[in-house]
Amino acid sequence: MPFPAGVETVTVSSGQPLKLPDGTAIQGTLYFSGPDVVTIAGEDVLLGGEVPPVELVDGSFSVDLVATDATGMSPTGWTYTVRAVLTNAASWIRYISLPKATPSVKLSDVVVPDPVAGSFSTLIDATAVSAAYLAKAANLADVPDKAAGRTHLGLGGAAVLDVGTGADTVAAGDDPRFGQSKPWVFDITDPAFGAVGDAKIVTDGAVTAGVPVVNCNTSAPFHSGLVGKSVLIHGAGPTGVTEFVTTFSSYNSPTSMGLTAAPPTSATGAIVIFGTNNYTAIRAANAAATAYRAAGHPYSEVYTPPTGGFILDGPLDTSKSGNGQVVFGPDATTGGKKVPHFRSDGSGAGVRHWEQLVPQISGGTWISFGFYSSTSAQLSDINANGNPGIISGPNEGASNGLAYGVGGRFSNTMPMISNMAFLVPHSAYGLTRGAWNFFGCANAHIRDVSVSTIGVVPSSTDYTSPGVFGTGLSIGCLMPAPGNNDLSIVDNLSIQGGFTYAIFFSEHTLIGRIMALYAWAGLCPVGTYAGSVGAAHSMRVLSASVEACQHEVYIIGPGSNGDGPIVDIQLSTESSTPNIDGNGVGALMAAVGTLTLTGLYNPAGVSIAHPTGIQIINGQAPRAISRKTGAFTAGPLDRTLVCDTSSGAFTGTLPDADVNPVEYIFRNVGANTLTVAAFSGQLITGVGSTSGTATVAVASGQSLRVQALYNGTAWGWYAV
Known part of the structure; x- marks a missing residue:
């Protein structure tokens, strides 16, 4: 609100912007204050105190103040206090007197250091400043003792060295010497190799x-x-x-x-x-890593940055007893074990969402563009050179080397893969290649990895008919063969669909967490395959999720001396018809161990294609007790069968006794007779009897407990 027209005011401004000695504008705020109370007679004005803050804008300001000798003012003879609070210079306090005779003044013309002395004193001595401070324009050229300055700042000699690659120089950010601290690491994007993750x-x-x-x-x-x-x-x-x-x-x-x-x-x-096609670049990095191991080092690493997808568009290489786009050759069993590691950062095991419309890229991702043109081409290549993989060690091929993994022959190699993802072409007939083949390697470690064909779940064709993948012979992941050197580990592996077989694994393998989706066969324990010796030791799967597979578990060949593979598998599924099958009757009959089923599956839909020594357990129930009120056939999940014959007699039929590991208990809780019948052509032998019958009658309130037994001639059920 302005003063009445009779009250004289004075405009105070900066004139030229307030500046530092080097010309930089002073920044901050000015505060102008007068006495607590001043009156102006005849105008009915009472004023006093401090005016609102006046901001310096690039060193400039302007403010209107009442003259210190305005007509009728009482008291008179006072001065304004000017308080400068500055952000780039020392703050200060000065004083000004504003006579009404000069209605417009510049601060530099009226400011005084003391309201009594009234004389002007210099705020900054320019000569002293010049002598005491460095000039901005000199760019530190006027530092008196540069060596002492570096010492006081804690700088070493590198502060004055030139950039270069020789002695007495400092390295630039892209200097290759930075990589020399880890000579075992071969980054595929290094300029020496030139891979580009621009998929x-x-x-x-x-x-x-x-x-x-x-x-x-x-x-x-x-x-x-x-x-x-x-x-x-x-x-x-x-x-x-x-x-x-x-x-x-x-x-x-x-x-x-x-x-x-x-x-x-x-x-x-x-x-x-x-x-970009990185086939040559990635192979070059792998060749350098292989050469490093060959020079006497036990370990080398092919590193892929987690920056996107790296395309490999090139043929399979069979020159090193393997069959892959990226291969490593045999290592002598008489020397030290070699460890080639294919690694990225983050986690490669990211699971594709069921609504996702693009293939999953996680961690460092290799995208192969290789596949077979027909089933005959696939079969011919596998028979000659072994199963293909993006990465391949020495394998079972008969024409490309010594057939490693066959007959107990192994390369003394332990390949590792961590934090990577692999995408291969999708083929409705399963004519694609796998991620790796380590069949002939002594052992292998896999952690935080995903493998998938280039398909998506919402598609009306990609994964809707997993059974058709059985047309081909693709294996998503192929672990070391039976007879291996122990210590094979799989931890957090996502196999996301599109293969005939999701994974082959054998004895000495511990799988911590695995997911197998949309395959003709999910988990494939190997007793014997492609001329290998028979598995004699167990394999364990701590947590498996198997969905939308034609066969949840598929046994590949019998183990050593017809026993095994020996399995212990915890498997979760939502299938209405979980199925255990194998590549032959002998494979299923030789297999032993336990398979515990959990998830939203249908217990009544569980089936086995042929008799098997694997005991299947319903992990959803504390005890396998079921009530029957009519004729039935005991299933692989049944154990205790409470049979209520109150409404009439009926028959409960036993399954095939061949290698059956289940003990069945039939309890008749009704008033009528329960008949227990053996599988077609088999007999039930009672306690204390040496001959069997096709059926046994169980009276009301009685029980029958039976186990399968081979008597030297045939399998049958025996009461215990």
Whole structure:
């Protein structure tokens, strides 16, 4: 609110901006205050105290104040106190007198250090400043003793050394000497190798059969720099093969690229993956790591940064007794064990969400573009060179080396994979390749890893018919063969679908946590395979989640001397028909151990394709007791059968006695007779009897307990 027109005021301003000695504008706030109470007669004005803060803007300000000798003022002869609170200079207090005769003044013209003395004193001695302080414009050139200055600042000699790669120089950020602290680490993105994790995934691809063009009209992801790079189009390959792989031949627009070859099948809304082909770069890093071990070192590491997907578009290599895109050769059993480690950071085991529309990339991800063109091509290659994998050690191949893993022959190698993900082409017929084949390696360690084909769950075709994957022979993960050197570990492995067999594992293997989805067969314990010796030791799975597989557990071959594989598996599933099968009657009959089922499965739907020595336990119930009121056949989960014959007599039939590990108890709690019948062609032998009968009558209130036994001639049920 302004003063009455009769009250004289004076405008006080900075004139030139207030500055530091080097010309920098002073920043901060000025506070102007007068006496507590001043009156102006005739104007009915009473004033006093401090005016609101006046901000310095780049050193400048302006404020209107009542003159210190305004007409009718009482008292007179006083001065304003000016208090400067500064952010880039020392604060100060000075005084000003504002006679009404000069209605506009500059602060520098009226400020005084003392209200009584009234004389002006210099705030800063420019000469002293020049002598005592460094000049900004000199850029430290005027430091009197530079060596002493470095010492006082705690700087070493490196502060004055040039950047270079020789002696008496300091290293730049990209200097290769920084990597010399860990010479065993071979980063695939190192300039020496040159891998680029630039894989791009879009879901709006459209192609027409016979036309070498791909369009992505919504995502518009293309640019001219993509010419020559690899591209995979999901669903544009031949029937059963599914994928189509080629390279970009030309750039048409942000929504269209020319293709080097034309796809055989039209597709819309297709997953398209494209980017730099790192086949040569990753193989070069692996070759360097292999050479490092060969030079006498026990361990080397091929490191993949967790920065995206790295595409590998190239053939299988069979030159080192294996069959993979990235291979390592045999290590002598008479020397020290070698440990090649394929590693990234974070966790590669991220599980794809069931609503996810793109393949999962976790940790450092390798994306292979390799697959077979037909079932015959797949079978021919496996027979000659062993099962393929993105990574392969010496394997079971008969034509590419000495058939490691066969007959007890192993390479003295313990490969490790951690924090990585592997994507391989999707094939409706299971014609893809696996992530790794370590069949001929002495042992292996896998931690925080995921493996999947390039498919998604919401698709109407990708994972809706896992049984069709049985057309082919793909193995997602292949662990060391029976007869291995012990100490194989799998911990936190996500196998997310698209394979004939999710995983082969054998004796001496401990699996901490594993998930197997959308495969023809989930967990595949190996008793013997591809000429290996028979497994004689146990294998254990602490926690398995197996969903949407044709067979939850699938036994591969009998163990040593016809006994085994020996398994202890905790398996969770939501299947309505959990099934245990194998690659032959002998495999299932030789297998022994326990399989505990949990989850939202249907106990009545549990089945075994052939008799087996594996005891299947209902992990959802504290005791396996079930009540029966009519005719039934005892199942693999049954143990105690409480039979209520109150409404009439009925028959309970035993399953096949062959190698059956289950003891069954039949208890008749009704008033009528319960008949217990043996499996077709088998007999039930009572306590104290030497001959059996096809059926046994159990009277009201009585029980019958039976176990399976081989009497030297045939299997049958014997009362105990």
